[in-house]
Amino acid sequence: MACGQDVGLANAVSDALALVGLDGLATLSVPVQAAGDWAGRMGVNPKSTYETSAVLATHIESATVPLRLKDSGYDLGSMCGALNCDGSMRFAHLSGVFPLDSPLEPERDFKRRLYDFSSLPSGATERLVSKRFWARVGLMRGDRQDTRLEYARMYVARGFSSSDRGVFERWSEGCRPMPYRIFAPAYPIPTSFPHIVAPTAVSPPRRPYSAPTVGALASVHTGADTARLFGGYAALVEDVGRRKPEVLAAVGLEGDEVEELRDALWELRDGYAGGEDGGGDEELGEDEE
Known part of the structure; x- marks a missing residue:
């Protein structure tokens, strides 16, 4: 394996360590994938921090609008509680559509254009893990858990006209569980914003x-x-522990620590999958105004 691939493996293992650490520290964490995984689809230059940070800032600022609205009824604790009601779902996904034009078309705007910044891109870890190992643990696209299953969702809709709001409400009424919906003023574009929005x-x-x-x-x-x-x-x-133990050693992991990290990750996976299909280790709302 080339040196560059070893660096990629080490970075991925470091990410795994950080995620496991966050599970024990934070009430709710929202991981975000590297810009190279999503920027192209959103029409921005993945190598431009100026553009990618503007897109992320827009979504983060919008998703946290309920914390700044006087009449929303949400603070940080209640917002996290709405998304993690039983305390076991401490990782969430950030997604969104920007910009959003009127009139809205549900199939286009709420399905095809809605992009998940936290979802692991197709093939992301497969490129680093041996195909034989993937086939053995059953984590390729044929994995049995239903990734469409949602436990809770909160939408923040900004700048919707009355007709667009009606379209969105009718569409979201078919979602299960019923999502929380917050309506807020349109997103103000600062003078420093990059020219990535069509006039x-x-x-x-x-x-x-x-x-x-x-x-x-x-x-x-x-x-x-x-x-x-x-x-x-x-x-x-x-897989890296089997094939490239020196990569794990480079990030400070040896022996039992590798097994502990692996087991913690499988346990987290099973918790989100509902525990219905087992891990690979066996083998080896309401509306708000």
């Missing part, structure tokens, strides 16, 4: 000295799709 999607300022605005949809959810994230890292740690 047709921008609404002019309503008052002197105010910023132009754009519609957006942000979402935070907990669900079974997180199982794939932890399963991928667990398979990677186990």
Whole structure:
């Protein structure tokens, strides 16, 4: 294996260590994948920190709007509680659509354009783990857990007209469980924002000295799709331990520590998958205004 691939493996193992550490420290964590995994699909340059950070900042700021709205009824504790009601789902996904044009088309805007920044990209760990090992633990696309299963979701819709709000409400009423829905003013575009939004999607300022605005949809959810994230890292740690123990040693892991990390990742995976299909180790809301 080339040196560059060893670096990639070491970085992935370090990420796995960080995730396991966060599980014991935070009430709710939202991992975000590297820009190279999502930037191209969103029409921004993955090598431009200026552009990618603007996209992420827009979604993070929008997803946390309920914490700053006077009448939302949410603080950080209650928001985390809504998404992690039993205390066992401490990892969530950030997703969204930006910019969002009116009129809305549910199939286009809420399905095809909604992008999950936290989901493990297809083939991400498969590229680093031997195919024989993947086939043995059953974590390729044929894995049995239903990654569509959601436990809780909170939408923040920004800048929706009354008709767009009606479209969104009717569409989301078919979701199970019923998502929390918060409606907020459109996202104000600062003067420092990169030129990545089409002029047709921008609404002019309503008052002197105010910023132009754009519609957006942000979402935070907990669900079974997180199982794939932890399963991928667990398979990677186990496979690297078999084939490249020097990579694990380079990040400070030896012997029992490797097994502890692997077991912790499989346990997290099984927790999000509902424990219905076993881990690889056996083988080896309401509306808010």
